[in-house]
Amino acid sequence: MAFEIIESCTNCYACEPLCPSKAIYEAKPHFLIDAEKCTECAGDFEEPQCASICPIEGAILNEDGVELNPPGSLTGIPPEKLAA
Amino acid sequence: MELPVLNNTESEAAKGGCSSGSCGSTDDQMNHLPDSIRDKVKNHPCYSEEAHHYFARMHVAVAPACNIQCNYCNRKYDCSNESRPGVVSEVLNPKQAVKKVMAVAATIPQMTVLGIAGPGDALANPQRTFDTFRMLNEQAPDIKLCVSTNGLNLPANVEEMCQYNIDHVTITINCVDPDVGAKIYPWIFWNNKRIKGREGAAILIEQQQKGLEMLVAKGVLVKVNSVMIPGVNDKHLEEVSKIVKAKGAFLHNVMPLISEEEHGTFYGLTGQRGPTNEELQELQDSCAGDMNMMRHCRQCRADAVGLLGEDRGSEFTLDKIEEMEIDYPAAMKMRAEVHAAINEELESKHAAKETKLVSIEGLKKEVTRPVLMAVATKSGGVINEHFGHASEFLIYEASSNGVRFIGHRKTTPYCEGGDTCGDGESALDVTIRELSGCEVVLCSKVGYEPWGPLEAAGIRPNGEHAMEAIEDAVLAVYEEMRAAGKLVEKVDEQQKVA
Numbered sequence: 001m002a003f004e005i006i007e008s009c010t011n012c013y014a015c016e017p018l019c020p021s022k023a024i025y026e027a028k029p030h031f032l033i034d035a036e037k038c039t040e041c042a043g044d045f046e047e048p049q050c051a052s053i054c055p056i057e058g059a060i061l062n063e064d065g066v067e068l069n070p071p072g073s074l075t076g077i078p079p080e081k082l083a084a
Numbered sequence: 085m086e087l088p089v090l091n092n093t094e095s096e097a098a099k100g101g102c103s104s105g106s107c108g109s110t111d112d113q114m115n116h117l118p119d120s121i122r123d124k125v126k127n128h129p130c131y132s133e134e135a136h137h138y139f140a141r142m143h144v145a146v147a148p149a150c151n152i153q154c155n156y157c158n159r160k161y162d163c164s165n166e167s168r169p170g171v172v173s174e175v176l177n178p179k180q181a182v183k184k185v186m187a188v189a190a191t192i193p194q195m196t197v198l199g200i201a202g203p204g205d206a207l208a209n210p211q212r213t214f215d216t217f218r219m220l221n222e223q224a225p226d227i228k229l230c231v232s233t234n235g236l237n238l239p240a241n242v243e244e245m246c247q248y249n250i251d252h253v254t255i256t257i258n259c260v261d262p263d264v265g266a267k268i269y270p271w272i273f274w275n276n277k278r279i280k281g282r283e284g285a286a287i288l289i290e291q292q293q294k295g296l297e298m299l300v301a302k303g304v305l306v307k308v309n310s311v312m313i314p315g316v317n318d319k320h321l322e323e324v325s326k327i328v329k330a331k332g333a334f335l336h337n338v339m340p341l342i343s344e345e346e347h348g349t350f351y352g353l354t355g356q357r358g359p360t361n362e363e364l365q366e367l368q369d370s371c372a373g374d375m376n377m378m379r380h381c382r383q384c385r386a387d388a389v390g391l392l393g394e395d396r397g398s399e400f401t402l403d404k405i406e407e408m409e410i411d412y413p414a415a416m417k418m419r420a421e422v423h424a425a426i427n428e429e430l431e432s433k434h435a436a437k438e439t440k441l442v443s444i445e446g447l448k449k450e451v452t453r454p455v456l457m458a459v460a461t462k463s464g465g466v467i468n469e470h471f472g473h474a475s476e477f478l479i480y481e482a483s484s485n486g487v488r489f490i491g492h493r494k495t496t497p498y499c500e501g502g503d504t505c506g507d508g509e510s511a512l513d514v515t516i517r518e519l520s521g522c523e524v525v526l527c528s529k530v531g532y533e534p535w536g537p538l539e540a541a542g543i544r545p546n547g548e549h550a551m552e553a554i555e556d557a558v559l560a561v562y563e564e565m566r567a568a569g570k571l572v573e574k575v576d577e578q579q580k581v582a
Contacts, residue, residue, distance in 0.1 A: 010160055011175070012204055014149035017211070018276075045276050052278040055150060055159035074153060076270050081353045 002035035008059045015050035127196045133489050137465040138426050141197040142188050144181035145387040146212045150204035151236050152272040155350040178215035186224055187405040190415035193422040201232035207241050217248035226416050236288050238295025246302055256309040259317050260324055262286035267316050300332030307335040312359050325371040340364050391463050452571035454483035457558050458519045460527035467549050471530035472498040482562035487555045493518040516541045
């Protein structure tokens with residue numbers, strides 16, 4: 001049970017101080033999640049904190065590789081406009 | 085110490101055109117402020133229209149995180165409200181930021197103010213923001229500190245902020261109605277949850293207003309920024325202006341929405357347009373009845389360095405400042421001397437202006453129509469830029485009430501200098517379009533080539549007032565127009581139409 005940050009991360013630091021398990025760390029080229037430590041916030045918060053503040057759609061995946069914030073879910077921009 | 089009569093007499097003379105406070109000479113933006121506030125802002129380039137010709141500011145990009153989403157912002161880049169979109173600032177840690185501030189302060193002694201404005205939200209990164217302020221308090225106590233925020237985390241941080249002598253705060257308030265807010269803010273992060281839509285907007289508005297009240301109660305100066313979004317909050321901002329003034333904000337800065345498609349923002353991609361120059365001016369004028377309006381804002385980047393409208397950030401990249409040796413105590417002495425000299429110059433200008441105003445008052449009998457003039461300037465409040473080199477023009481309005489600053493318009497320099505002008509012709513078209521409504525353009529020099537097209541567009545080029553103080557020159561040209569009978573006929577025409 002662990003999330004993953006992928007290359008679309010913009011290194012904005014927003015998630016890092018929120019993580020109750022201190023699983024998120026600064027790295028190059030982008031922040032990473034220590035899979036050993038990540039609990040997906042179970043027992044600490046109702047919602048996973050990193051995915052709740054991350055402004056970049058698709059930057060955080062769950063353990064099945066599914067985007068926690070799919071395209072359009074945060075900005076309201078229709079995906080077909082994003083692709084264009 | 086200073087300040088003209090113009091505004092007082094004006095309130096009796098001109099109830100029309102401009103509702104009240106904002107007419108008159110450009111610095112009367114500050115006239116109705118108490119002395120204590122005027123003293124605090126007189127050398128703050130972002131708050132004082134006059135100061136921005138002389139003093140410089142800088143921002144350090146230590147705060148990349150944000151706790152809300154705005155529809156005019158693409159978080160893949162910088163915040164497009166506090167800094168123009170499309171380029172990412174070099175994010176600094178607090179130590180690097182302090183080093184950079186001291187390097188800039190030593191190199192550009194006119195730098196009086198350090199702000200933290202992002203690239204995300206200063207108070208969504210309280211640790212990084214406050215670490216920077218704490219170190220600056222200790223190491224560079226002569227630098228004024230200010231903060232720009234969306235306000236969501238403001239109430240929680242007012243107490244700590246005040247410990248660092250932060251006496252200027254800017255809150256971006258785009259609405260006071262959650263229904264309007266729902267069209268601007270798709271979500272906020274609050275109490276460990278992402279809250280979408282109207283509910284999120286309502287919380288944001290509540291925190292902004294609470295933060296504003298708390299700051300005013302603490303005696304902190306608060307400026308309010310608003311982004312004007314046609315069809316979304318343009319009609320609503322007059323109300324915002326009234327409310328924030330009633331709560332004690334001392335200045336309101338209405339800025340135009342920036343929403344180019346290539347910035348990839350919600351507004352950019354969905355075709356939401358920004359206001360025209362005329363729409364912006366009209367709203368600023370209608371808010372001016374209630375509030376001190378600010379018109380010289382350049383919506384600068386979260387890592388901007390230098391005078392407003394210029395950016396010397398590239399001289400102070402991390403590797404460059406790493407090599408600089410800074411003797412700050414010596415720099416502080418030099419800075420104090422430079423500031424004193426500038427203040428002396430400003431005071432003698434004020435004294436001269438007061439004398440002049442008295443004579444203008446004597447002359448003022450007939451009411452003549454207002455004229456917009458564009459001015460090319462680099463700095464110092466004088467006309468000292470070539471027409472073809474100007475990347476922006478300052479717009480002044482001359483009327484029988486005096487001269488007032490209206491705003492600035494950006495353009496691409498018609499000619500970058502040198503022999504060939506490449507795309508010169510289309511750049512000239514852009515400039516002419518940007519100067520719409522102006523009847524005169526004052527610059528230190530203007531070439532033969534743009535002369536004809538400018539005149540054809542009804543904009544008379546004028547290079548006769550090079551190196552003169554802007555307001556004096558604008559007034560002189562206005563007087564020439566009056567003498568030539570160019571100010572009367574159009575009033576008649578307007579009256580006929582009306």
